[in-house]
Amino acid sequence: GKVVSMHYTLQVDGKVVDSSEGGEPLQFIQGMGHIIPGLEHQLYDMEVGQSKSVTVPPKEGYGETDEAAFMDVPRTAFPDNVPLERGTELELRDQSGHPVYARVDTVTDENVRLDMNHPLAGKELHFDVKIAGVRPATDDEVSHGHVHTGDHQH
Numbered sequence: 678g679k680v681v682s683m684h685y686t687l688q689v690d691g692k693v694v695d696s697s698e699g700g701e702p703l704q705f706i707q708g709m710g711h712i713i714p715g716l717e718h719q720l721y722d723m724e725v726g727q728s729k730s731v732t733v734p735p736k737e738g739y740g741e742t743d744e745a746a747f748m749d750v751p752r753t754a755f756p757d758n759v760p761l762e763r764g765t766e767l768e769l770r771d772q773s774g775h776p777v778y779a780r781v782d783t784v785t786d787e788n789v790r791l792d793m794n795h796p797l798a799g800k801e802l803h804f805d806v807k808i809a810g811v812r813p814a815t816d817d818e819v820s821h822g823h824v825h826t827g828d829h830q831h
């Protein structure tokens with residue numbers, strides 16, 4: 678039930694993929710599943726001002742790559758302006774119209790194999806974190822399930 682603010686840098690395969698440096702720290706309420714469990718567990722005993730490097734294996738991060746999350750779609754289903762090459766990110770719609778994110782995995786003469794896994798699935802995550810602040814969560818924050826900051830008070 679505490680609001681933790683922290684600066685963090687996330688590296689995957691030796692590259693920075695996300696960072697709060699130069700901006701506002703990330704704020705989250707402990708124990709609500711706001712951040713990946715493998716990272717949150719490592720933060721419990723940390724104090725304000727403390728830094729730590731945390732390595733999170735895939736199963737405690739964004740999960741292992743799920744072979745069932747690949748899908749073959751005929752090339753003809755794609756508009757001409759979509760570059761059908763490995764890594765292209767696509768926003769599709771499912772049958773109820775919700776957005777579904779996918780990346781092009783492989784392309785053959787007939788089919789395009791889409792990868793619907795989270796982009797960081799199967800990856801080991803390397804976080805460098807520094808705790809910027811800890812305070813008790815307010816009753817409103819706990820009941821809403823999110824942090825109230827300057828521009829969000831409802």
Ligand code: ZN
Pocket residue numbers: 817818821823825830831
């Ligand atoms: Zn609220």
